[in-house]
Amino acid sequence: MSEIPEGLQYSRTHEWLREEADGSLSCGITDHAQSALGDLVFVELPAPGRKVTAGEAFATVESTKAASDVYAPVSGEVAAVNDALEADPGLVNSSPYGEGWLLRIKPAAPAAGLLDAAAYRAELDSAGD
Amino acid sequence: MSHATVLHETHVAAGARMTDFAGWRMPLHYGSQLAEHHAVRRSCGIFDVSHMTIVDLSGNGVLDWLGLVLANDPAKLATPGQGLYSCLLNEKGGVIDDLIAYWLPSGGYRLVLNAATRARDMAWLSGLASDAGISLAEQAGLAMLAIQGPDSASVLRHALPKLGPQIAALAGFHSIQSGDYFIARTGYTGEDGFEVVLPAPGAVQLWQQAVAAGAQPCGLAARDTLRLEAGLHLYGQDMDESVSPLECGLAWTVAWSPSGRSFIGREALEAQRQGGVTRRMAGLLLEDRGIMRPGQRVDTAAGPGQVTSGGWSPSMERSIAMARLPAAADELERCTVTIRDQMRQARIVRLPFVRRGRVLVQL
Numbered sequence: 001m002s003e004i005p006e007g008l009q010y011s012r013t014h015e016w017l018r019e020e021a022d023g024s025l026s027c028g029i030t031d032h033a034q035s036a037l038g039d040l041v042f043v044e045l046p047a048p049g050r051k052v053t054a055g056e057a058f059a060t061v062e063s064t065k066a067a068s069d070v071y072a073p074v075s076g077e078v079a080a081v082n083d084a085l086e087a088d089p090g091l092v093n094s095s096p097y098g099e100g101w102l103l104r105i106k107p108a109a110p111a112a113g114l115l116d117a118a119a120y121r122a123e124l125d126s127a128g129d
Numbered sequence: 130m131s132h133a134t135v136l137h138e139t140h141v142a143a144g145a146r147m148t149d150f151a152g153w154r155m156p157l158h159y160g161s162q163l164a165e166h167h168a169v170r171r172s173c174g175i176f177d178v179s180h181m182t183i184v185d186l187s188g189n190g191v192l193d194w195l196g197l198v199l200a201n202d203p204a205k206l207a208t209p210g211q212g213l214y215s216c217l218l219n220e221k222g223g224v225i226d227d228l229i230a231y232w233l234p235s236g237g238y239r240l241v242l243n244a245a246t247r248a249r250d251m252a253w254l255s256g257l258a259s260d261a262g263i264s265l266a267e268q269a270g271l272a273m274l275a276i277q278g279p280d281s282a283s284v285l286r287h288a289l290p291k292l293g294p295q296i297a298a299l300a301g302f303h304s305i306q307s308g309d310y311f312i313a314r315t316g317y318t319g320e321d322g323f324e325v326v327l328p329a330p331g332a333v334q335l336w337q338q339a340v341a342a343g344a345q346p347c348g349l350a351a352r353d354t355l356r357l358e359a360g361l362h363l364y365g366q367d368m369d370e371s372v373s374p375l376e377c378g379l380a381w382t383v384a385w386s387p388s389g390r391s392f393i394g395r396e397a398l399e400a401q402r403q404g405g406v407t408r409r410m411a412g413l414l415l416e417d418r419g420i421m422r423p424g425q426r427v428d429t430a431a432g433p434g435q436v437t438s439g440g441w442s443p444s445m446e447r448s449i450a451m452a453r454l455p456a457a458a459d460e461l462e463r464c465t466v467t468i469r470d471q472m473r474q475a476r477i478v479r480l481p482f483v484r485r486g487r488v489l490v491q492l
Contacts, residue, residue, distance in 0.1 A: 038146070038350060039163045041441040042420050042448075060469070062420045064162055064354050064441045067469070086418075090163075 002032035002124060005097055009111060010120035011073040016097065017111060020104065024079050025111070028101045029061065029070060029092060032124055038063045040089040045081040045103055052078060052105065054112070059102055061092065070102065074111040079104040134179035135272050135329040136336055143346055151245035153180040156348035166354050166443040168345035169318050170486050173278035175336065175344035176352055180244040183271055183326060184254065187237040188263040195238060197392055198257055199230060200374060202384035206232040212302045212313055215382055216374050217242075217250065218394030222401060223370035224377070226250050227362060229315060234306045241273075241324075243364050257393075272332035276339055277322030277347075277355075279486060285312075285323050287342035288335055296323070317352060319359025319484050357449060358442050360412060360481030366423055367410065367437045367451055375401055377437075377453065378410030378480065409456045412480040413439070413466065414490055415448035417473040421466050425450075429464040429477065431457035436466065444483050445492060451480065 004010070009017040014033035018026045034040065042062040052058045057069035058078075081103040085091060092100035115123060133154045140147065145156035156177065158165060168174045186195070195203040201215035209232050217225040226246045231239040242250045251267065258265050276285050286293040289312075295305050296312065301321075304313035309328050316322030327335065340346060353363070360378075362368055368377040375383070375398060383398060384390070413436070415421055421439030428434075432455040439450030450466070458464070460479055465472045478490045 035146075038158055039161055041163075041443075042418070044419070062441070064350055064443070067420065067422065093161075 002030065002035065003097070004030070004032075004117045004121050006117045008097070008117065009073070009114040010117070011071065011114055012123060013071045015070060015073045017073050017114065024104045024106050025074060025076070026101050026104050027073060028096055030120075031096045034093045034096045034100070037061060037068060038065065040092045043085040043089045043092065043102070045085070046078050048078050048080055050078045052076060061089075072105070073114060074105055074107050075109055076105040076107040079106045132180070134177055135332050136177045136179065139333055139336055140177065140346070145346070145348060148349065150349060151180060151243075151247070153244060155180060156346070158348040158350045159346045162348065162350035162354070163443050165345055165347040165351035169278045169320055169347060169351065169355055170444055170483070171279070173276065173280040173284045173344045174347035174351065175339045176275040176277065176347050177272075177336070178275050178324070179272040179329070179332065181273055182242040182244060182247045182250060183268040183273065184240045184242065184251075185233070185237055185266045185268060186240065186258075186263055187266070188261070190261065191238055191263055194258070194261045194263050195230060196390050198254070200383045200392055200394060200398075202387075202390060203230055203232075203238070205384065206230075208232070208303075209234040209236075210304045210306075212304060212315060216368075216379055217253070218374070218392070218398075219370055220393060220397065222373035222375075222394040222397035224364070224368040224372060224374060224379075225253055225370060227364055227368070227379070229313075231304050231313065234304070239311070245365055268326075270329055271326050272329040274325045274332060274336060274339070275316055275322060276325065276344055277316045277318040278320050280343060281320070281322045284339055284342045284344050285325070288338035317359075317361055318355040319361065319481060320355075320486065354440060354443055357438050357440055357451065358444055358481065358483035360451065362451070363438055372408070372453070373398055373401055375406045376408040376410075405456075407456050408434075408453050409458070410437070410480070411452055411454050411458060411460070412478040412482060412490070413450040413452050413464070413475045414478050414482075414492070415450070415466065415473060415475045416463075417475075419468045419471070419473050420448045421450040421468060421475070426467040427452050427454060427464055427475070428467075429454055429458040430462060431455040431459075434458065442482060445488055445490070447492065449482050450475075
């Protein structure tokens with residue numbers, strides 16, 4: 001059973017968002033996503049300052065077998081990226097909601113169309129997780 | 130509708146993530162494919178490879194018949210039990226499949242073929258066999274376990290104590306038969322290892338005994354990174370019916386002598402050899418960040434090529450690939466690989482990357 005912390009927002013494409021004290025949004029991939037991908041061996045993140053549009057593929061996570069796109073859950077500007085993932089992409093597997101965060105976004109507008117923990121859980125259950 | 134091996138419940142109980150492969154439900158990994166990979170390089174791993182196709186051959190003239198069907202020469206099998214890696218070619222010299230042929234101690238021959246090519250292989254072999262009076266018996270009731278890694282001999286001896294001395298004495302690419310068990314010192318990882326074929330009902334117990342003796346259950350994901358590091362070909366990626374063994378790094382498996390052995394595909398290969406082979410297989414080591422994947426374009430000083438197998442090397446912590454390149458592309462030369470629309474720098478290297486736990490390529 002995947003871990004789905006309360007208080008985060010979730011996308012149907014398995015990204016999560018958490019609001020930080022400075023108003024920026026941390027973004028990562030969910031426990032369900034990391035488990036489905038398997039051991040990650042490479043993470044490619046956009047440069048800080050880049051403008052992103054909700055729904056745009058803006059990062060790549062690669063397991064030994066496949067490369068998967070990560071989609072921006074919200075429009076805005078990349079404020080920071082998790083440099084630790086360059087040396088240790090496995091942090092995304094071991095701590096998808098903590099040390100394995102991908103990046104922070106300064107939102108241009110409030111996030112729309114995202115799910116809370118219960119709704120994301122229901123989404124996974126209906127997909128047979 | 131997919132098939133399940135006799136070990137399906139064992140895999141699920143061990144927490145395996147299952148995947149569909151060639152119509153079979155197979156374990157992809159049991160939690161960490163990287164840990165499984167390292168277990169095989171450093172100690173011992175066990176794989177369920179019961180999806181593979183096993184065909185036993187018998188009949189008068191079976192050796193001559195195999196000499197017609199295989200590009201390698203089965204007459205090289207000097208003693209019962211010995212095995213031989215070979216390609217199965219079509220008339221144009223294209224690779225229908227790769228396989229291991231064993232001279233069974235009990236007298237006939239055994240072919241171990243890929244699961245993904247089963248239907249094509251069986252149709253091809255049946256057509257050739259019926260004309261020659263050779264009987265093909267597919268062994269669907271057997272399971273196959275691969276026990277691989279530097280500690281595999283000691284693990285297997287613990288699991289099968291009665292066969293301990295025979296296991297210890299077994300030479301590479303040789304096999305023994307004991308009762309229902311067939312044990313070959315072969316594998317697909319670049320490490321020492323064994324492939325054990327046995328009646329399916331006994332496979333669960335052997336699996337559990339090997340795990341109790343220290344074997345790490347390993348899935349298809351680790352199997353793929355291990356074979357890629359070892360420079361071992363994967364049918365359907367590194368070769369298929371559109372390439373000949375001369376173009377994909379398998380020329381060493383083609384037996385030209387005796388010159389009178391007219392195996393299927395020989396004429397086409399002779400013509401290709403005389404006309405000049407224009408493509409070859411090479412290893413690539415990525416020097417930039419990123420991961421090479423099958424189908425990506427490669428540009429060398431001698432012209433373009435393509436990645437046939439690519440991915441991440443857990444032993445080298447770099448991306449490596451097998452690629453089909455122009456024959457004139459030189460080793461140690463730099464080339465570029467187009468990864469997700471970006472040109473990345475790689476180096477052409479000699480295969481394999483890793484053998485017997487050692488990285489052979491200079492990083």
